[in-house]
Amino acid sequence: MLKALSTNPNIKKPPSQFVSKPKLLLHTCCGICSAWIPEKLSLDFEVTIFYFNPNIHPREEYEKRREAVRQMSEILKIPMLEGEYNPRVWFEKVRGFAGEREGGARCPLCFEMRLLRTAEEAKKFGFEYFASTLTVGRFKPAVVINPIGEKIAAEVGVKFLAGDFKKQGGEMESQKRGREFHLYHQNYCGCVYSLKDRRE
Ligand code: SF4
Structure with missing residues (x-):
């Protein structure tokens, strides 16, 4: 049986239901990221x-995370869209960076592609x-991701909600929720190169 989610002590009390809230499109890359942040x-x-992750390899893995x-x-009764x-478009974007490790020069390009598409859809x-759950990951630095989001926000004309979700227990809470809901939990970042690194 599911727990009442609003009993979570890490979550602030909602503002009045009568106050209208701004609309936010939240890029999300896996179940664990979606377990608490939305x-x-x-x-x-x-x-x-918004599930948009052409970086994920292979397709079966993409589908498991989407599920x-x-x-x-x-x-959570929160609507979801899928890009x-x-x-092929992702491989074009990161061409020449196959030899990079996770956290290297390939990753900002991968973040940029997913954030840009989220901003465009938001617009x-x-x-x-628009925002992304990406910063909840241990190897996803907010100091890299937030400036990319800000730059895209200025280009596209939609506000970017910067943040660092791994802080203040966000990473732990997301993992805990993932276990509670028996969500699929991947063991590599997503692309074929990160899968290869993991296998080695
Ligand atoms: S390691 Fe992760 S963030 Fe970096 S390029 Fe691959 S999928 Fe993208």
């Missing part, structure tokens, strides 16, 4: 989850903000 942000925003996000979307899965569908 609910936390829902206190202040009208959140829609875990969908599970959380249903549990197209076109790994198209009238969201005031």
Whole structure:
């Protein structure tokens, strides 16, 4: 049986239900990322989850992670959109960076691609903000991701909600929720290169 999510002590009390909240499109890359952050942000925003991750290899892995996000979307009653899965475009974007390790020069390009697409969708569908759960990951530095988001926000004309979700227990809470809900939990970042590194 599912726990009442609002009993979580790490989550602030919601503002009055009569106050309208700004709409936020939240890029999300896996079930664990979706286990806690969308609910936390829902206190202040009208959140829609956006699953756009052409970096993930292979397709079966992409689908497993998407299914875990969908599970959380249903549990939290937060709507979810999915972008197209076109790994070829991702490979074009990171061409020449195959030899980089996770955290190296390939990753900012990968972040940029996913954030840019989120901002464009946000603009198209009238969201005031866009954001990403990416900073919840231990190897996803906010000092790298937030400036990319800010730059894209200025280019596209949608506000970026900067943050560092791994802080203040965010990483632990997301992992804990993932276990509670028996979500699929991947053991590599996502792309074929990170899978290869993990296997080695
Ligand atoms: S290691 Fe992760 S963040 Fe870096 S390029 Fe691969 S999928 Fe993207």
